[in-house]
Amino acid sequence: MGIAPMNNKNIVDSVGVSIYTDNRDSLGEKKFLAGECDTMMADSSGNWFYSADARLKSPDELMGIYMYTVGRGSNLLINIAPDKEGKICPEYEKAFLNFGKEIRTLTQNPISYNENIMYNKNEYVLKLDEPTMLNTVILSEKYCIDEIEKFEIYVGPDYGNDFQKVFIGETVGHKRICQFPPFWCERIKIVTDEKSDTHK
Secondary structure: OOOOOOOOOOEEEEEEOOOOOOOEEEEEEEEEOOOEEEEEOEEOOOOOOOOOOOEEOOHHHHHHHHHHHHHHOOEEEEEOOOOOOOOOOHHHHHHHHHHHHHHHHOOOOOOOEOOOOEEEOOEEEEEEEEEEEEEEEEEOEOOOOOOOOOEEEEEEOOOOOOOEEEEEEOOOOOOEEEEEEEEEEEEEEEEEOOOOOOEO
């Protein structure tokens, strides 16, 4: 089962040849190249082919995989094998539809905020329109040569400096889904190691 590392850089100058060797192929220059993580919809002891008695991964399992892959800036490829008649089983179809429903719940209630983000060197403060119970922040940065390699997320009230640290992360890249226990807040502060305005 493929899982992206915490430090999952999207800007690379070489790519791996195989999981069985540390050898790498040079790209000649730094390029944006999001990683890919592969796994199976069915838990069939490492068998990528159809098996009638295979146990399908539950929505919770699939969401865990999603968070450890897409949530860390990689692409996710889920293998689904046709049966002996070349058809996709109804159980597999249902599992995929339920998985898609779970993914959509991540962004079905976006928060309302003031678009005037306060920026000071490597700190970004986002003011919400009203007190909000928050448990997820999704970050993304522009494609550039110098990636953010460390960041922290804080939440706090509408005034003062009483922020609470709720998340510590490494790379951001294409997408970073940051989840933490629910917290009432009116402001979100993101502190990065990047000194230039390279992310969105």
